[in-house]
Amino acid sequence: MKDVESEKKLEARLVSEIKRRGGIAVKNTSQFHRGLPDRIVLLPYHTLAFVELKTTGERSTALQAAVQGKLWQMGYTVYIVDSTGALDAFLAKMDRRLAKIRQEEETLMAELTEEEFSEV
DSSP states (O other): OOOOOOHHHHHHHHHHHHHHTTOEEEEOOOSSSTTOOSEEEEETTTEEEEEEEOOTTOOOOHHHHHHHHHHHHTTOOEEEEOSHHHHHHHHHHHHHHHHHHHHHHHHHHHHOOHHHHHHO
16 A cells, blocks of 8 residues: 655645745645645746645545646646655656756857847
C-alpha cells in the first residue's frame, strides 16, 4: 500500500521549495470564490501555476473539480499534488520551464547590440 503523506507536510515543502527558487506560493483563502486551488505559485519570468494539495489518496471535491475545469478552459494548468513524487514532478517541470525561459532571455540579450539595448 502507498504511504500516506499529509497535505500539510506537502504544502510546507512546496512553500519551502518555491521560496528557494525565488518565488512565492500564495495561500488561496478566498472567502468569495470557493473551490480555487490551495496555492498560487508565482515564480520568476512571469511563471504562474495553480497547485491543489491533497493528502495521499484524497480526491478533489465536486466544486474543486468544476473550478479546475474552468481554469483549464481559460488556459491555466492546475497541478494536483498528493505525494512527494507528485511534488517532485511539479518542481522538476517548473525548473525546466524556468531554465528554458532563462536561456531564451540570455540568448535575446546576447543578440541585442548596444544601440538596440538602449531602445529597450
